[in-house]
Amino acid sequence: MSTDSRPVESTTATPGLESAAFVRLVTRADGDALAASGIVARALAERGTPFQVSVGRTVAERTDRVQAPGDEGDLTLVVGAVDADVARLDAGDRPATLAAVDRVRELGVTPDPVLSLAGLVAAGVEPGAGESEWVLETATDRDLVDRRPGVAVPTADPVDGITHSTRLCGPWSGDLDAAREALTSSVDLESDDFGEADYRAIASAVALDVVGAEEATETAANAIRHGLKPYVTPDAPFATVGGYADVLEATARTEPGTGVALAMGHDAREPALSAWREYGRCAHETLESASTGRYDGLFVVGIDDGPVEAIARLAVAYRSPEPVVLAVAADGGEVAIATRDDDPLGATVERIARELESEIEIGGVAYDVGRRRGYLRYDPAVDRSTVVTTAREVL
Secondary structure (H helix, E strand, C coil), X not given: XXXXXXXXXXXXXXXXXXXXXXXXXXXXXXXXXXXXXXXXXXXXXXXXXXXXXXXXXXXXXXXXXXXXXXXXXXXXXXXXXXXXXXXXCCCCCCCHHHHHHHHHHHCCCCCCHHHHHHHHHHCCCCCCCHHHHHHHHHHHHCCXXXXXXXXXXXXXXXXXXXXXXXXXXXXXXXXXXXXXXXXXXXXXXXXXXXCHHHHHHHHHHHHHHHXXXXXXXXXXXXXXXXXXXXXXXXXXXXXXXXXXXXXXXXXXXXXXXXXXXXXXXXXXXXXXXXXXXXXXXXXXXXXXXXXXXXXXXXXXXXXXXXXHHHHHHHHHHHHCCCCEEEEEECCCCEEEEEECCCCCCHHHHHHHHHHXXXXXCCCCCEEEEECCEEEEECCCCCCHHHHHHHHHHHC
C-alpha cells in the first residue's frame, strides 16, 4: 500500500513532455490537481501534442490507469500519489498547480494566471502568498483580476453564491429562500449593477451570520476571512477566483469529465455550475442533520451518505472545536479527513487504510491523500464504529 513514485525532479519527465508523441495525464480528484492538469493540457494543445486527461479518485484507480500499456514515445504523467514507477508532476506538500506552472513555463508556454490562482486557492493558498506572488502580479498587470469588497462566489447573483458555496457556512447555507431573506435588508437584490457599498453590505451580512451562527466555532472567524474581499475575474468563466476554485472542487468530485473540460478551457460553465449547486446544497443539508462526536484532537461527523470531503472541509473550518475532522458516510462506505494543521496527512491516511483493512473481512480499502485532506472508500457493510475506532487509534 505504499504510494512511492518518481518525483518529476528526478526523472526525464520534462524532456519527455517536450518530445512525447502522446501524453497521458492521470490526476487526483480535487480542484488543485484539476487546475494543474488543465494548465499542462492547455500547454500541450498549444504545442500540438496529443494528450488524454483522466481523473482517478483513489491511489488504486490512478495506479490501474497508469499501468495500461502504451506506445513507444508516449509519456504518462501523474498528479497525485500513485503505486507505480511513473513520472509524477507534484511532489511533497507543494500545490500541484505550482508544479504545473513551472513545467509549462519551461516549455515556453505562459499558463493562464486566473486558472492558476483558482488552483492555488483550491489548494488552500492565499493568492499572492509565497511562490504565487508573481502569478497574482501577472494577472493584475493584465487586468485579469481586481480586488473589491464582497464574497468569493462563482456567480454574479449573491443569493445563489452564498447558498451553494462550500467555502462558506452560515444559517442560510443550502437554502435559497433563507439566503435571499438574509440579504434582502442589506441590498436591493433586484439590481443588476451592485456598487462597492452594496458589496460591502453583502460581505458584512454574510460575515455576521457566519460567526454568529449557533454552531459556529472560534475558527469560523478566520475561515470567513478567506471568503471575503474577493479577486473578481471579468473575463473568466466565474465571477471570482475563490468561486472558480469552489467549482473546480465540486466538479472534480462529482463530474470529473465536466471538470476536466472546464480546466482545459472549454465552454463548460453551465454544467459546471449545475454540478456545483447540487454539490453545495447536498453538503450543507447533510451537515445540518449530521450526528457529531468529540474526542481528544478529533471531531467526528456521522452521516448516512453525502459528499464527505466537502462536509469534512466545512466542518473543520466552521464547526469543529478540534483540529481534525473525520466525516463518515455509513451508507456510502466513505470517509474524509480534513485538518487545519500544515503537517502532511499522507502517511496517516495510508496507515488508517492499512489498519482498517486488517480489521474488516469484507473487501479492501481504497484511499487518497491531498493537501490537508484524506479520503477512504470501503464496503458499506463495515460498521461505522469500526471505522471511527480505527481512525482514533491512528490519529
